[in-house]
Amino acid sequence: MAYLIKEAVQFKELTKVALHNVKSEEFDIIEVLPLSNDGYCQALIDKVFEISHSEIADFIKHHLIYVKDKLHWINKFEKLVSVNESLFKKERNRTKLMKIITTAEFVRSSLKKPVTIKDIDSPAPRYINADSEERYFSFYKTQKDLEQMEDYCDQIIFLTNEKYEYEQANIHFINPKLPEYSEQCNKKIEHLQHIRRLQEELQVVKEEKCNYNKLQFNGNVNQLVDIFYQLSRELFVNGRSYLDGNVNDIAKMIAYSFVDKDGNKLSIETVKTILTPSREEKRPNNAKRIDVDKLL
Template sequence: MMQNFLLKEVATFEQFSSVKVSKDFNPLFDIEKKSKQSLNDYCQCLIDRSFSITHSQIPEFICHHCTLVADPVSWLNKFEKLLSLNDELFIGARNHNRHVKFMVSIETKRNKILDEISSHLKTKPAKKHINAESDDRYFSFYELKQDLMALCCDDDKIVLLTKEKFDYQQSNIEFLNINTLEYDKQCDKEIEHILALQVLQYEIAKKIAEKPPSEYLMEKITLHGPLNIITNAFKQMMTSVQPTGKPYIRKRIKEVADFLADNFVDENGNPLSKETLQTYLSPGRNDKDPNSDVMIKF
């Protein structure tokens, strides 16, 4: 029989969901298992089934095939790839919608399976850490705090807390731990805590931004000795001509005095006088130079 939707490319399925014909064989969904079924044959049958079922049957079709394989997530991944590789077959508005419906249904089913796996792997906390239990789940703020720590964004934390709060309020509680606070109230408290920290962080950042730049300057260096030792060192660098014909430092006396005053204090922590610094830096005031035995020579 001529096939209307010829396969363009195969996906490397590691497990086939085909079954032998029996009284339980579903002619709408099932693919007949043959003795020498090739990968190409199996993929073609899946494509044929993808077009033969109605839009409303797509989620059920996917769920049905997931029950026929050992690793449904792997099968879903391969089926998704098969549809992507052959998306050219889904031309036209109706078939495009069919393709979208398949992709959404695959994603939904895969997420559901992964969530179930995750919930089974998750170790239930000790009884003392469980606030309450309903007919289908438990509520542990101790566990919720750990989940919150894994989130970086405050908005995501608030969304999770709000969701948990309403899940609790809408559940039929069968067990309530009287030694813990009510779950929804703890969620509210945590939301208040997050919002309060946001306000505090904003105020701190605002206060820092308003500080003048001078407050961020590094701690000044303390001079343990006569002031004229450092001024003479700078004076030498300003006046002694190097082999290049230029002094080591080419700055005006006032600029050097400002630099020293801004970066140094005396041994008692007191600021240096700019007027005194300018006097000591003046080439004509050799009487303010230190004795030769303590002078720094260049």
């Protein structure tokens, strides 16, 4: 065998079929002689290297037809590929490995919702940006796949992997009437990131409209922020800081709760800068510092 597995994993259900029950000679693992779990794992890996990149999704969905616990099977299949990652050393196989992991994650997310996994026909040629030996690249189809993903991180990872696969592929056809595939992926990533920032900014506005008055601090802003810096970075009780939290959360809490001595709202970015350990010059000197340790 060209790709002998280094390690097997235990499947609860083996998607092997007898010769008279074959549904797809391309995807099915046909059992002629009794097949052990280890033999089944080897057969799965053999199939993985036989099929093309563009057939991976159909291959996974085909095997899910045979099992009751689809999540268990997809998890074990992904683990089998992961523990035998060393078989995917060649550059061409590295892209296949990424495709398998991305597809497995997408299918798993679909199963958890749960959503019926539907076969999606190949798009019309006019929607295909480019073609390679292994697969086609269609941003039209990529958009459709994105619409089924609700999680922002899943969308960014999916687009990043698509861009990587395109840039590594041996392209033999490019549709001159469509934008470059990787550039469309880039623009979509930027668009999603922009929407994310807008959502965060709008959330800030909503939180600022809470039904309570902010407290006015009549000293310098850096004195106020330094109090929280001391509590989170310099003062400890039972081995833990008095105030547990990251810089972003503490900065938001301060900005949402206080105004300066002139009644102006505080800038979250300014507060974050003062809270940053390396920006000592932004915090008050010893003469102007409010020493919290003496107050405790």
